[in-house]
Amino acid sequence: DGGITQSPKYLFRKEGQNVTLSCEQNLNHDAMYWYRQDPGQGLRLIYYSQIVNDFQKGDIAEGYSVSREKKESFPLTVTSAQKNPTAFYLCASSPGQGYHYGYTFGSGTRLTVV
């Protein structure tokens, strides 16, 4: 079955450590997105990519980095510069750019700073 796989499901980060969240899709979608969700909050856009080897900053990109070397993969690195990284991270994809299509979401990664 086609879908998006996020791993790991739970991740613990020590202070000053970089961690990478994996997102892989086999839907042949061009566009991929990373959102952050905090308790009681909506989703906030971190980064998005509409084509391989290209990506744009979202509303809260500071302290995060991404790459898009393959169509299927869009990993997110949470760097030590992100001062409050504890949150639920959601990866999504869509067949084309922007808002014209429904998004398919992964099941999320819950990141906790210890």
Added chain:
Amino acid sequence: SQQGEEDPQALSIQEGENATMNCSYKTSINNLQWYRQNSGRGLVHLILIRSNEREKHSGRLRVTLDTSKKSSSLLITASRAADTASYFCATGGSGNTPLVFGKGTRLSVIA
């Protein structure tokens, strides 16, 4: 960024009743989408309604869109305990910008 805002923030109903959630937004949109999120899971796309459409149905879901009032509503008929989840509206405007999500409505359906 433009953003949909759902109302109410939380809703509790008995099984079999209808549930209505509303979404208001600020600027012109091309389409509006509704998503469901079960606790601790990813979002699931429910329905997309375009700006030139007024109403759309999918199973027990009915979505309306009033562009003059910049609002949309999601109606779930004959609710079930399995409908317990958070529901989000998401909007897209111009260009190829990604969807912007509201904060959601938490629906509890009591058996």
